Amino acid sequence: MKKSLDLILLAIFFLELGSFFLPSILHEILGVGFLILAAIHHRKNPRARFVEILLGICTISLAISGFALMNLIDLGNFNWRSIHLGSSIAALILIFIHCMTKARRYFHGKIFYAAGVFGFILAAGGIFGLPYLDRWFHEVRVDRSEIVAGSKIDFGKNVATIYFSRVGNTDFPPDVDAVSGASIMRDGNDLIGNSEMLAMMIHDAVGGEIFEIRTLEKYPADYSATTQIAQEEFRTKKIPQLEPIELGNCDLIFIVYPLWWNSLPMPVESFLSQQNLEGKMIVPIVTHGGGGIGNSIEDLKRVTQAKIMNSLDVYSSDIPSSREVISDFLTRIRSEI
Numbered sequence: 410m411k412k413s414l415d416l417i418l419l420a421i422f423f424l425e426l427g428s429f430f431l432p433s434i435l436h437e438i439l440g441v442g443f444l445i446l447a448a449i450h451h452r453k454n455p456r457a458r459f460v461e462i463l464l465g466i467c468t469i470s471l472a473i474s475g476f477a478l479m480n481l482i483d484l485g486n487f488n489w490r491s492i493h494l495g496s497s498i499a500a501l502i503l504i505f506i507h508c509m510t511k512a513r514r515y516f517h518g519k520i521f522y523a524a525g526v527f528g529f530i531l532a533a534g535g536i537f538g539l540p541y542l543d544r545w546f547h548e549v550r551v552d553r554s555e556i557v558a559g560s561k562i563d564f565g566k567n568v569a570t571i572y573f574s575r576v577g578n579t580d581f582p583p584d585v586d587a588v589s590g591a592s593i594m595r596d597g598n599d600l601i602g603n604s605e606m607l608a609m610m611i612h613d614a615v616g617g618e619i620f621e622i623r624t625l626e627k628y629p630a631d632y633s634a635t636t637q638i639a640q641e642e643f644r645t646k647k648i649p650q651l652e653p654i655e656l657g658n659c660d661l662i663f664i665v666y667p668l669w670w671n672s673l674p675m676p677v678e679s680f681l682s683q684q685n686l687e688g689k690m691i692v693p694i695v696t697h698g699g700g701g702i703g704n705s706i707e708d709l710k711r712v713t714q715a716k717i718m719n720s721l722d723v724y725s726s727d728i729p730s731s732r733e734v735i736s737d738f739l740t741r742i743r744s745e746i
């Protein structure tokens with residue numbers, strides 16, 4: 410009985426790690442199941458040592474961040490996604506140590522070491538492989554007309570939404586089906602960038618004007634080549650040339666961008682450094698692959714005179730279901746203005 414509980418916990422944990430292949434409701438149900446079984450497991454083995462105590466702390470951290478992400482508890486605008494991800498990686502390492510300590514009782518000599526190597530490969534695969542698989546093989550199909558529309562929030566000001574996205578700034582081949590890589594959503598045959606989708610949701614909520622930051626020189630279709638070019642832009646402080654934008658008279662700007670190398674993408678920096686935004690307010694909305702807002706708010710403060718308001722960050726895979734999160738965030742921001 411005890412051993413089967415251990416195995417069930419282990420199986421649920423690995424299912425949870427690969428949860429991007431599952432519907433999010435299943436991830437949430439399995440997460441709650443894991444929590445209950447972990448508590449039963451603890452009652453049956455109350456003598457916890459250092460590793461088990463740490464594992465317990467990770468499980469509690471996973472539960473709190475999970476509930477915050479599910480909006481079951483309101484603990485404020487914190488980077489719960491990174492806490493959830495960090496706790497699951499720490500739990501994976503601790504589970505590996507915990508299992509190896511237990512395995513010592515049953516396996517000896519070569520079998521023990523073989524089990525150790527197998528467990529290590531599994532843990533390393535979980536830590537490094539799964540986010541990679543998530544980025545490259547998790548294709549997101551959306552229906553714009555269903556996910557963009559939602560409640561409207563009137564700011565009583567001239568508002569503009571400005572976004573930068575990899576899609577729209579990339580030379581994709583005409584055969585859209587051949588395109589793969591992170592940060593791509595499809596609506597029918599159209600590619601939509603993550604920031605673009607968020608910008609459409611914000612524009613639907615707040616009205617006003619919407620602008621896209623477009624570079625004159627496009628990024629390559631290959632994802633890793635784009636990351637290298639972006640890295641080079643940061644290293645050499647290269648300011649990309651942009652298509653002109655006539656911003657007009659606006660007091661409040663929602664600026665939506667992806668986190669690039671933990672920072673503000675250089676095309677966004679290029680746009681902001683060309684504009685005199687003194688006296689205006691900027692609300693940053695960041696989409697990312699796990700890094701949250703990174704250092705991008707410090708970057709914004711460095712390149713613009715505008716007042717930087719509270720920000721929202723949205724994990725890339727959460728975007729299709731984030732319309733309500735955006736409405737809640739905008740309502741909070743309106744009360745702060």
Ligand SMILES: Cc1cc2nc3c(=O)[nH]c(=O)nc-3n(C[C@H](O)[C@H](O)[C@H](O)COP(=O)(O)O)c2cc1C
Nearest residue numbers: 574575592603604636667668669670671698699700
């Ligand atoms: C050049 C480049 C650098 C990136 N760097 C990071 C990073 O440092 N941290 C992170 O969490 N995600 C990073 N990502 C992932 C994007 O932030 C994420 O996929 C985002 O949702 C893409 O939005 P978009 O479709 O609007 O471009 C990077 C993506 C690219 C293309």
